[in-house]
Amino acid sequence: MLIINKLCASVEDKPILNELSLEVNAGEVHAVMGPNGSGKSTLANVLAGRAQYEVTAGTVTFKGQDLLELDPEIRAREGLFLAFQYPVEIPGVSNVHMLKAALNAMRTHQGEKELDAVSFLKLIKEKARLVGMKQEFLYRAVNEGFSGGEKKRNEVLQMSLFEPMLSVLDETDSGLDIDALKIVAQGINRLRSPERAMLVVTHYQRLLGYIEPDFVHVLAHGKIIRSGGKELAVELEEHGYGWVEEHACTD
Amino acid sequence: MDGSKSMPAQIDMHHSPQVQSYLDLHSRIRGELPGRDIDWHSDWRRGCLQRFADQGFPTARDEDWRYTPLRPVLAKQFVPSQKPHVETRWTAEQIDGVDHSLIFVDGVFQGSAVATGAPPGIRIESISDLLGRDPDYLRPYLGKSSEDVAHAFSLINNALYSDGILIEIGSDVQSDVLLELFFVSKTDAALILPRIVVISRSGSSARIIERHVGQSGIHSLTSSVGEIYLEKGAYLNYHLIESAADTAYQVLGNWVYLHADSQLDFHTTTVGGALVRNDLVIDLREPGAECNLLGAYCLSGRQHVDNFTTVIHSAPHCNSNEHYKGVLDQRSRAVFHGRVRVAPDAQQSDARQASNTLLLSADAEIDAKPQLEIYADDVKCSHGATVGNLDEQAMFYMKARGIDGGTARSMLIRAFIDEILDAAEDDQVQQHVKTLVDGKMSGLQKSLKSGVQS
Numbered sequence: 155m156l157i158i159n160k161l162c163a164s165v166e167d168k169p170i171l172n173e174l175s176l177e178v179n180a181g182e183v184h185a186v187m188g189p190n191g192s193g194k195s196t197l198a199n200v201l202a203g204r205a206q207y208e209v210t211a212g213t214v215t216f217k218g219q220d221l222l223e224l225d226p227e228i229r230a231r232e233g234l235f236l237a238f239q240y241p242v243e244i245p246g247v248s249n250v251h252m253l254k255a256a257l258n259a260m261r262t263h264q265g266e267k268e269l270d271a272v273s274f275l276k277l278i279k280e281k282a283r284l285v286g287m288k289q290e291f292l293y294r295a296v297n298e299g300f301s302g303g304e305k306k307r308n309e310v311l312q313m314s315l316f317e318p319m320l321s322v323l324d325e326t327d328s329g330l331d332i333d334a335l336k337i338v339a340q341g342i343n344r345l346r347s348p349e350r351a352m353l354v355v356t357h358y359q360r361l362l363g364y365i366e367p368d369f370v371h372v373l374a375h376g377k378i379i380r381s382g383g384k385e386l387a388v389e390l391e392e393h394g395y396g397w398v399e400e401h402a403c404t405d
Numbered sequence: 406m407d408g409s410k411s412m413p414a415q416i417d418m419h420h421s422p423q424v425q426s427y428l429d430l431h432s433r434i435r436g437e438l439p440g441r442d443i444d445w446h447s448d449w450r451r452g453c454l455q456r457f458a459d460q461g462f463p464t465a466r467d468e469d470w471r472y473t474p475l476r477p478v479l480a481k482q483f484v485p486s487q488k489p490h491v492e493t494r495w496t497a498e499q500i501d502g503v504d505h506s507l508i509f510v511d512g513v514f515q516g517s518a519v520a521t522g523a524p525p526g527i528r529i530e531s532i533s534d535l536l537g538r539d540p541d542y543l544r545p546y547l548g549k550s551s552e553d554v555a556h557a558f559s560l561i562n563n564a565l566y567s568d569g570i571l572i573e574i575g576s577d578v579q580s581d582v583l584l585e586l587f588f589v590s591k592t593d594a595a596l597i598l599p600r601i602v603v604i605s606r607s608g609s610s611a612r613i614i615e616r617h618v619g620q621s622g623i624h625s626l627t628s629s630v631g632e633i634y635l636e637k638g639a640y641l642n643y644h645l646i647e648s649a650a651d652t653a654y655q656v657l658g659n660w661v662y663l664h665a666d667s668q669l670d671f672h673t674t675t676v677g678g679a680l681v682r683n684d685l686v687i688d689l690r691e692p693g694a695e696c697n698l699l700g701a702y703c704l705s706g707r708q709h710v711d712n713f714t715t716v717i718h719s720a721p722h723c724n725s726n727e728h729y730k731g732v733l734d735q736r737s738r739a740v741f742h743g744r745v746r747v748a749p750d751a752q753q754s755d756a757r758q759a760s761n762t763l764l765l766s767a768d769a770e771i772d773a774k775p776q777l778e779i780y781a782d783d784v785k786c787s788h789g790a791t792v793g794n795l796d797e798q799a800m801f802y803m804k805a806r807g808i809d810g811g812t813a814r815s816m817l818i819r820a821f822i823d824e825i826l827d828a829a830e831d832d833q834v835q836q837h838v839k840t841l842v843d844g845k846m847s848g849l850q851k852s853l854k855s856g857v858q859s
Contacts, residue, residue, distance in 0.1 A: 242802040244820065
């Protein structure tokens with residue numbers, strides 16, 4: 155589904171990703187872990203198409219297409235979803251208004267009929283219930299005045315609504331208490347299916363106790379230095395990132 | 406001059422050709438102007454003409470006109486339209502929910518549309534008819550504005566207006582009629598001089614729309630004077646809607662006098678016009694008066710809009726609240742001037758003012774100028790001006806949800822401007838101004854797509 159080949163990217167002329175390669179197939183959940191500054195968020199943002207991140211070399215193929223050629227909105231409509239590390243507040247635009255515009259843009263792109271207001275409301279209320287979001291949050295301005303946990307819950311709500319082929323979660327677990335973490339994890343687990351894939355970017359092993367990844371990758375200095383199964387996350391938790399980096403160097 | 410009835414010869418000195426052309430126009434038509442046989446009225450007209458001749462048109466050296474160059478307006482000769490048009494149908498542009506519409510084509514009153522007969526409790530009468538029938542009735546009202554701010558354009562209206570409308574809402578009349586003054590310009594080079602007097606008698610309540618539209622490509626000049634009086638405890642909701650052609654010049658003045666415990670909600674929505682100057686002068690004359698001035702403008706191309714507001718706290722215990730928001734694209738330019746004057750004995754005044762502008766292009770410009778003149782010591786006054794660009798983070802967030810750039814942009818602009826548009830009291834008026842703003846934005850998007858604007 156996603157093939158990243160020797161991807162190099164920089165932010166404000168500072169190289170961050172350094173020949174990163176990764177392949178994600180349908181049905182798989184990959185966790186990308188690494189210390190601060192290793193390039194985790196850069197990877198997530200490059201995949202979503204944020205303009206400040208400049209791809210300097212390498213290729214990314216998504217469902218057989220050159221992903222880097224596509225505008226961010228087309229990537230989203232093609233089924234790539236980024237759950238933001240810092241969801242943006244948009245004063246004056248209500249959550250339902252934006253979500254309806256978004257879902258219908260995706261449906262139209264995928265050749266489906268737009269949902270009318272009534273069907274949309276029914277659907278979004280159902281999804282909100284699933285992720286434990288109070289209905290009033292649907293009518294408030296997007297993320298405005300939401301707590302950290304509510305913002306992340308709103309990201310998971312969107313993910314449940316769009317049912318993307320590939321979800322990229324950028325440190326969705328950071329800043330969450332244990333209850334919120336469980337709800338986020340449930341949201342992710344509900345979407346797991348043989349057709350879908352997930353790329354879970356995280357700093358801590360904590361979330362991986364609730365979402366069992368098929369693969370764990372350790373990112374350092376802009377490239378993957380070690381890959382393994384879910385047990386790698388446990389090892390990391392015991393020994394820290396320094397240990398992996400040393401280990402990788404002495405290999 | 407010492408009260409001597411100065412003859413035209415007196416003002417036949419050396420004037421700029423622009424000024425001279427209006428003096429000549431006066432000489433030609435003064436024999437037909439209403440009120441010429443009424444002493445107070447003709448004295449006042451003469452005084453205004455004299456002032457105009459003396460001071461001429463404002464220049465860039467005039468602080469109140471510094472950011473609004475008049476060159477394009479002065480380069481053209483405008484003449485008043487005399488005859489009523491046969492065609493009075495502008496139904497396609499009607500606002501749903503308007504109960505009574507007074508239609509003016511090129512400034513000439515065409516009669517009422519939508520309903521016949523005046524709404525209950527409201528008197529509507531032609532000013533020239535009224536001057537003929539009851540010469541002194543309007544004396545306390547008509548022309549009061551010239552005692553305050555008067556510039557060339559309002560002086561021209563004073564000296565040359567050929568008719569106008571009185572709207573008088575009777576004491577304690579609670580009118581839910583949506584009354585509209587509808588100005589259509591359709592002749593090139595037309596000089597349009599609307600004259601409005603509104604008297605809200607004590608304890609009354611009413612809603613009025615003043616709307617300007619025009620045929621595209623028409624270079625007309627509208628210079629209006631509205632004089633609005635709110636007696637004790639009166640309420641007036643007034644909405645000025647400017648969707649004139651992008652080639653029209655408009656200098657629209659409204660002077661509002663508020664007496665004890667009266668309240669004015671004044672909305673201004675501007676999307677049309679090449680050069681627009683809105684003079685709004687509010688005099689809070691007696692304790693307990695309150696005004697809320699809400700302005701929204703959405704401009705593109707080379708449009709220029711100058712909202713020049715003056716709020717005078719003449720009496721203690723009055724509130725004024727002013728909020729203008731603008732969206733400027735391409736090479737458009739806006740001026741917000743917020744003058745607040747608190748008189749020495751106007752203690753316990755509460756005056757708030759805010760101007761927020763969204764610049765969509767590097768070539769757009771806003772000059773926001775608060776001007777507080779406070780002569781009392783126990784007052785609350787605040788002002789703030791912000792200028793910003795579209796939030797790029799929000800744009801990316803919406804795109805990452807599959808929403809195209811144009812739609813995301815519209816949603817953000819509407820989110821910004823709706824704070825003002827939502828305050829329009831009547832749902833249908835609100836819908837109308839939102840449609841105007843949407844239409845403006847879809848025009849912007851077309852130019853965006855064709856690559857005119859980055």
